[in-house]
Amino acid sequence: MGKLTGKTAIVTGASSGIGAAVAEQLADEGANLVLAARGKDRLDAVATKISGNVIAVVTDMAKKSDVDKLASEAMKEFGQIDFYVNNAGAVLGSRIQDGQTDNWDQMIDTNIKGVLYGINSALPGMLERSSGHIVNIASVSGHEVNKVSAVYSATKFAVRALSMSLEKELARTGVRVTNISPGQVDTAIASKPSDRKPLAPSDIAKAVVYAVTQPDYVNVNEITVRPV
Template sequence: MTQLSNQTAIITGASSGIGEAIAHRLADQGANVVLAARRSERLQELSADIEKQYGTKAKVVETDVTNKEEVENLVKEAYDSFGSVDIFVNNAGVMLLSFLKNDHVEEWEQMVDVNIKGVLYGIHAALPTMLEQGSGHMINVSSVAGHEVFPSSTVYSATKYAVKALSMGMEKELASTNVRVTNISPGAVDTELTDHITDDDVLEMFKDRSMTPLNAEDIAAAVTYAVTQPKNVNVNEVIVRPLNQS
C-alpha cells in the first residue's frame, strides 16, 4: 500500500510547473488529488493523465485563488467528493519581478492578491475541516526570496516573507492540534513564472545569469518528503536550492 492511500490532497496552481509536479507525486503515493487553477483545460488533461498512470482519482475544480468564495467552494468540492481534506498545498503564485523605480503598481497588487491573500483564503477554507478531523497537513510554498532580497525582488520577496511568517505562526498556533504545517522555499526553478516578467531592466539583468535551475519535480519531491513522514514528525521548513545557487 502506498503511503498516502485514501488521503485527499488539494493543490492550487496545479495546471503547470511545481503544482503539476506535486499532483503527480502525491497521486503516485496513492492520494486522490483535487486540482485547482484557472486553466481548466490543462487541469482536465492532467486529471486524465493522473488517473491513467496511478489509478487514483483526480478531480478538477476551476479556481481563482484571489476569490475567497471560489477557494471555499474548492474545499467543499474536495470534501464532498472524498470525505476528507488531508493535505492542502498553497502553491499558486506569481513572480512579477520589477525595480521599484519602474513603478509596476498593478503587478505589485497582483502579487499581494495571489501570493498572500490566496494563501490566506486557502488557510481560511481548509483549516476548519482539518481541525474538525483532528488531522491534516498545510503546505505553504514560499521561496528563497522569502529569506533574502535581491534587486528587483523587493515586492515579490515581501509577499514570500509573508508566506513564511504565516507558516511560522501556524506552526505555533496548531502545535497541539495534529495539524502539521510545512513551509517549502524553492530557489530558482524551471517553470513559467519568469515568462510573465514585463520589466525590461529585469529581463536585461537575467541575460547575464548562467545558473542552472531546479526542475519542478525537485520541489515536488520535497513536498512528498514532508507529507509522508510519520504522524509524530512535523517538517516545519524545507529550503531547496540549485547546487550552483549561493
C-alpha cells in the first residue's frame, strides 16, 4: 500500500512532461488521479499508462468553466480532492518590445488566472475538511529575469507570490501550500540548451511526492530544483 492510498489528486498539464511524471509518481504511491490538459489524445495516452484509479478530463485552464467542471468531475468520481497540482503553463515569446500581446494574454490567462481558478475550485472542500494540499509549479524564471523572459517571468513571480500569500492565509487551517520552482527540465517546452545537463520531469515529480507525503503538521513551502 502506497503512502497516498485513498487520496485523490488533480494534476493539470498532465498530458506530457512534468505533469505526466507527477501523475505517474502519485499513482505509484496509491493516489487516485484526475488528469487535466487541453489535448484529449495525449491526455488519454497518459491515463492509459497509469495503473490504478484514474480519469482524464479535457480542460483549458484559462477558462473558469472548464476548471470548475474539472473539480466537479473529480468530486463525482472520487468524493473529494486532497491534492491539487497546478502544473499547466504556457511558455511563449515574452519580450516587451516585441509587443506580442496575444502571447502575453495566453500566459497571463493560463499561468496566473488558471492557477487561481484551480485553487478556487478545490479550496472550499479542503477548508471544510481541514485537510488538503495545493502544489503550484512555478519556475526559476520566477526568481531570475533575463532580457527575453519579461512576461513569462512576471507570471512565474506571480505564482510564487500567490503561493506565499496563500500559505499565510491558510495557516492553522490544515491546508498546506507548496511552491516548486524547476530549473531547466528536458521537456517539449524547454528553453534552449545550456552547458548543464537538464533535469528530467521525474526529478520534479519526486519533489511533489516529497512535499505531499510529509506528516500533516509539516508544510514544505518552497522547493527550488536546479541542474548541477
